[in-house]
Amino acid sequence: MTDYQKVLDSIYEDVNKDKIRGDVANYIPALSKVSLEHFGMTLRTSDGKEYAVGESDQNFSIQSISKLFILTMVMMHTDSDRWDRVGREPSGNSFNSLVQLEQENGKPRNPFINAGAIVMTDYLHDFYKRPGESILEFVRKISQNNTIGVNRDVFESEKATGHRNYALGHFMKSYENINHDVIKVLETYFFHCSIEMSCDDLARSVDYLVHSGKNIIEKSKARRINALMLTCGPYDDAGEFAFRIGIPTKSGVGGGIVGVCPGEYSVAVWSPGLNKAGNSLLGTKALRMLTNRLDSSIF
């Protein structure tokens, strides 16, 4: 039997020795103050056992990991063949690029780049009267934690300085690929990016993706979400993640990464220092050690 705790402990020991810890996201003022010293990691097996090291119960800004929840909520309401205002292809560009959007008439490449997640958030406004509240409700339910909420400082900070995202929203509106009011859609977008969760919460929250959608979404849809995570989850690093880590993941610029090994376990890791692609530097290393030491891979 695998001794998961031992594996996590060995990873924790190794990352603690690492002096190179990346840089915090400095384009969101409220995030730029977070210390590089944080590290937490939680693994939850398919039968519900949880193993953790470091600050696994410490809240942090989930940022783009929220895109995974938004996608799931949209797919709960609509056949995955039907959401046709967003593609399903890796972008080959950085997560907030406008170039491809212009070349492809305002249709984002996938739901995990900012533009795609903004359109997904626009879809949510079709299904929910108060999308922000509904998102919180959903996230609390799947992570079995009713205290989860939004960090107001981060939210206000993004609303005031998120010019790149305003640009993306207005740009897609000019292609008529946003149906609702741009400003309202972006407010919801900034809202769900500002949700705070811990590694413990996150590992629990994606349990449905370990179990082919159990209780939350159909099997075929859960598999497709996993496929999207693998091909597009870690921004423009998705190829390297698939190549070296080998399981579906979704990262956020708050330094969190969540991963899913279907049928076996889910994992969440947090370390605020980012690499150039915007993924947690130590988090990426930790996941690489994990799948290597567990000899686990979907391939």
Added chain:
Amino acid sequence: MTDYQKVLDSIYEDVNKDKIRGDVANYIPALSKVSLEHFGMTLRTSDGKEYAVGESDQNFSIQSISKLFILTMVMMHTDSDRWDRVGREPSGNSFNSLVQLEQENGKPRNPFINAGAIVMTDYLHDFYKRPGESILEFVRKISQNNTIGVNRDVFESEKATGHRNYALGHFMKSYENINHDVIKVLETYFFHCSIEMSCDDLARSVDYLVHSGKNIIEKSKARRINALMLTCGPYDDAGEFAFRIGIPTKSGVGGGIVGVCPGEYSVAVWSPGLNKAGNSLLGTKALRMLTNRLDSSIF
């Protein structure tokens, strides 16, 4: 001696036969209702004589022609070597493209594409307390017509639907290439695009560019404005304009084009139907006939 009136008459006769008249700009609702039948043209010689055909005294939306006035106003206040947040190169892309802006870190190629004119408008906010009023004042002065004003419908229409321009503004703000409040700068931008003038007004307004800047701006700066008109004035058609028309021009999606033959004459033409590059279709043809029949060219 050149019989300018005869040349204009012959052009008027020829364009009236033309059945292909292009399409009105449909992305600005208030402009999409204008009839394709309009045509007016005014030529003003360097010694102040004016010749006209068609609806030369009819007001229309000058749109991007206002970029010429904004540029002049900025250059009145600053050495042309100093405005360094905008380039001086043809863009090789359509007038509202974001692609190049992303590749070049938010610095627009020249002051005659939308992005460049928005930065120029941002500069104006450094120099004037009420930029909108100052622009109107300047335009009234150079065209010797105190009744010139803004079309409120067009202005409100652009403010409500100009998502592409909002995208450009926020995008450049994200690169810190807009100093003032984005929304305020765009309001001034939409304001000066909504100015209405006639061909008679326009031909008169650029008299200073026929006379090396006379009374308005230094000779070297006037020449540089003419150079920018030639290389960047008619959007992504500048090369063809230089090749076939051979004098500096600036066009607008309202269907107006203003041209300058230094030392000889200025000319303004209006016909609302546009070609693919966003320039007046008949206006372009008329200017081609004009320089051909007058055998005039700066080359």
Added chain:
Amino acid sequence: MTDYQKVLDSIYEDVNKDKIRGDVANYIPALSKVSLEHFGMTLRTSDGKEYAVGESDQNFSIQSISKLFILTMVMMHTDSDRWDRVGREPSGNSFNSLVQLEQENGKPRNPFINAGAIVMTDYLHDFYKRPGESILEFVRKISQNNTIGVNRDVFESEKATGHRNYALGHFMKSYENINHDVIKVLETYFFHCSIEMSCDDLARSVDYLVHSGKNIIEKSKARRINALMLTCGPYDDAGEFAFRIGIPTKSGVGGGIVGVCPGEYSVAVWSPGLNKAGNSLLGTKALRMLTNRLDSSIF
């Protein structure tokens, strides 16, 4: 127990009804004459049982499927972390694009786009004196078929008309990302693209990827090859393939596609009509039916 033959039979019945069969690759003269009516499919289980329908033993041009064998051969000789003149990211562009190559200084995105495979072929010239022969030898060995060879017409046709590939080769040489003589490297490239195999051969040839590299390559490398197939194998359709088919694949413009369900089976399908992304239209449909009806997916 799964009745694989019954599943293949049902697929064969369904694709035979399909009137829309795509278009043959017309930029390679020798391929443009192939009939759209061909269809063959072979599935081989991890324990070596083979099931087939249609023209499963008919030879066809494997084209880009050869990139999979070239990659394997390079990885046999070098640590996968070491081949650093090619990336591991999805390109987000069509398979023969030069755009990204220019933006990224001549380094191809991955080994499955033409540029990347040309560099991989260049690597082969480091390891083998007669790379063409060595490739044939390897392919014959893994498919247990000593009669496999190259179609001379296709080879000559590509050598004479493959201007896009010559462009890619010279372009990368200008960035010093080709070490050997461009023309020789391209000759080897055209050579391995011109190999002919049947579905039966192909299904057998990738058995090592079903079995974590067995006898051919280390486990970690086999997994990485599978990961690259999933994220980059079917050109610019990789996202849709992962989303809808859910297993690693590699396609060729000859109309063949090979797929791997690790631990369970390999599959090869052939139908010459292509979709817009250059993948076999019916082949893609057949694989979608297969994983759906078998309820198999790596996610």
Added chain:
Amino acid sequence: MTDYQKVLDSIYEDVNKDKIRGDVANYIPALSKVSLEHFGMTLRTSDGKEYAVGESDQNFSIQSISKLFILTMVMMHTDSDRWDRVGREPSGNSFNSLVQLEQENGKPRNPFINAGAIVMTDYLHDFYKRPGESILEFVRKISQNNTIGVNRDVFESEKATGHRNYALGHFMKSYENINHDVIKVLETYFFHCSIEMSCDDLARSVDYLVHSGKNIIEKSKARRINALMLTCGPYDDAGEFAFRIGIPTKSGVGGGIVGVCPGEYSVAVWSPGLNKAGNSLLGTKALRMLTNRLDSSIF
């Protein structure tokens, strides 16, 4: 009366003081050995008087200046409205870029970027049996110097190492925008780039552009060539040249620049050190001083 010699002398004095002299083109081995110390300049008035400073009679590699002669030769044979496989727009990209070529289906933006000049050279193969000889003949005629020839070292050097140009040629051939054999067309291209001339030769050679085409080409075509020089001549610096120098020019990476002030004078300058855009650094400065001190400009 203007004292041209005095103006040239003052320029010569000023450039000699300049310590920053740019870098020689290092991608053509035979050019990389040229000393940065060279400087020559020749001005020829419309009535045939010649003024010179420095090494004005020293031969150097004209490189892209030959594109001006090729364009003229093509236009001698065909109506300028008819050469439709090359555009007339500034490219907004560097002179050897492939990006735009791919986005615009193999049609180069203008005849002064490499791709455009290669297509123009392809046209020449329609009109001449031995294009290389015919080009030399034409250049000798217009510069009244029968000793003008090709530098064999430069020619062989470019043939052996011009991979970027081979890439451009094959790339356009793949779009069927090259009619003749790619390798032969490129040989002619490298041939005319390797012509050697002095400033004295060059100033004389473009006399027909000072005189509206006199004896060489129709007036309307001469003007159009001048227009193309202004908008596209100095590569991606055309806007700055128009803005600061104000007359049509064509530059080459050998460090030469030729300029035309219609009706007044032609000018040639040579200094091998280049700026980032590939134009002679001191040559550019010298031309700026010249038009400034002469107060000459087409605007």
